[in-house]
Amino acid sequence: MxxxxxxxxxxxxxxxxxxxxxxxxxxxxxxxxxxxxxxxxxxxxxxxxxxxxxxxxxxxxxxxxxxxxxxxxxxxxxxxxxxxxxxxxxxxxxxxxxxxxxxxxxxxxxxxxxxxxxxxxxxxxxWMQYLTAHGALIDVARLGRDQPVVITAASSSVGLAAIQIANLIGAVPIAVTRTSAKKAALLDAGAVHIVATQEEDIEARLREIAPQGVPVVLDPIGGPIFTPLTAAMARGGILIEYGGLSPEPTPFPLSDVLAKTLTLRGYLVHEVTGDPERLEAAKTFILDGLASGALKxxxxxxxxxxxxxxxxxxxxxxxxxxxxxxxx
Missing domain, CATH: 3.90.180.10 (Medium-chain alcohol dehydrogenases, catalytic domain)
Structure with a gap:
């Protein structure tokens, strides 16, 4: 028993x-x-x-x-x-x-x-947090060195894993959180910039951080935040949605999607765990990151x-x- x-x-x-x-x-x-x-x-x-x-x-x-x-x-x-x-x-x-x-x-x-x-x-x-973040940022978005990436729900386990992975490959993690209460902790965790959605204009703040637009957004929330996020994205950018936590409807930002040829992409970690080759590559990346201390x-x-x-x-x-x- x-x-x-x-x-x-x-x-x-x-x-x-x-x-x-x-x-x-x-x-x-x-x-x-x-x-x-x-x-x-x-x-x-x-x-x-x-x-x-x-x-x-x-x-x-x-x-x-x-x-x-x-x-x-x-x-x-x-x-x-x-x-x-x-x-x-x-x-x-x-x-x-x-x-x-x-x-x-x-x-x-x-x-x-x-x-x-x-x-x-x-x-x-x-495994859940690092596989989710690795699959989204590395496999799907092909995030590269010096590229800014917006990470919403940044204090969640996946958000923090995404911050660490972004830093490991030399990208620029922008943490989005509700208030500035977790700002110091997020900076300590490796975020380069912090955006507090209840205290700042999200679009204006992101445009200030990334004047050329943000090429990659990782979001588990959906809802009204889609509008300012896509407005601040770069031409050809990709928004990866892996959740849907917002109880409010998610608008489709048609004008920005068309004008900037954006990709709005649903994502599940099962895409990685169900593909032996992708899973093995992710496991190697994660175990190497843990061993080096870059991932913790x-x-x-x-x-x-x-x-x-x-x-x-x-x-x-x-x-x-x-x-x-x-x-x-």
Whole structure:
């Protein structure tokens, strides 16, 4: 038996329950892990609320990121042994491969032996944020040296990962946040410029920073911010949308899209995780960045497994700076 988190109805954090369940032995090609830490993502809150792209049958487990120790192996597994320290590439189907539990099972191709110097909490805070940012900025946008890049929701885990990756390749990260309360922390995290949306004219501030226009925008919000963002973009620029957090409608900025031949591009991390070649390149980039210290997961707060409800409340508060981790 193992403790796992499930929910029986959609709703707020209070619908999450910790239950004792029998976890089956891993099947062929699967690895079962004794989980030591979980990384929380907004996708999990969305699935809990019933607004995620995946709509599972209830009751359902959830969770996309874990780190721990290999506990059991299914048939046909090579390269892993019980006792190995590992972390998880986020699966495409959260309900099929839920991470929230003392024991969790994943396909072997999603299991990564992480370096011994990378602790379980940092390992659980690595893959979703860096894979998302790398795929968007490096694979899709082809961001280059000295190019400015606007990063909205900059204090989120993906936002901070994007800032670090931009700095690693010599680009110029422009962090967009709601107020100046996190300005000092964002500058310490590597942002070159800060734009506070509730205190400044976004378009005017971005034009001041990048008079020739911004070639790349990374945004998980959508909504009314699309208008000033696209107005400040460079000809031929690309806006990559990977979220949709705004409850307000997202306008289509037709005049700027036409006048500047802009690309507005939806993006999912599954584009990377589902492509072995792209995934291997991203893993190499990320592990090299971690080893050099250029990439370093920023953990906002750590909760014990028993406080998963409170951890989800904090996840939705918008107060965090970096990744929320749950220890098991």
């Amino acid at each position: 193992a403790r796992v988190v499930r929910f029986y109805s959609h709703g707020g954090p209070e619908v999450l329950r910790i239950e004792d369940l029998e976890v089956p032995r891993p099947g062929a090609g699967e690895v079962r892990i004794s989980v030591k830490a979980l990384g929380l993502n907004r996708a999990e809150a969305s699935m809990r609320k019933g607004t995620y792209i995946e709509m599972p049958a209830l009751p359902s487990g959830l969770g996309l990121e874990a780190a721990g120790i290999v506990e059991a192996l299914g048939d046909g597994i090579e390269g892993f042994a019980p006792g190995d320290a590992v972390s998880i590439i986020p699966p495409r189907q959260m309900a099929r491969w839920p991470a929230y539990g003392e024991l969790a099972t994943f396909p072997a191709e999603l299991v990564v032996k992480h370096p011994p110097w990378l602790g379980f909490e940092a390992a659980a805070a690595t 997961p920023i953990i906002a707060r750590t909760f014990p497994f028993e406080d998963i409800v409170e951890a989800h409340r904090f996840l939705e508060s918008g107060e965090q700076f970096g990744k929320i981790v749950v220890t098991v």
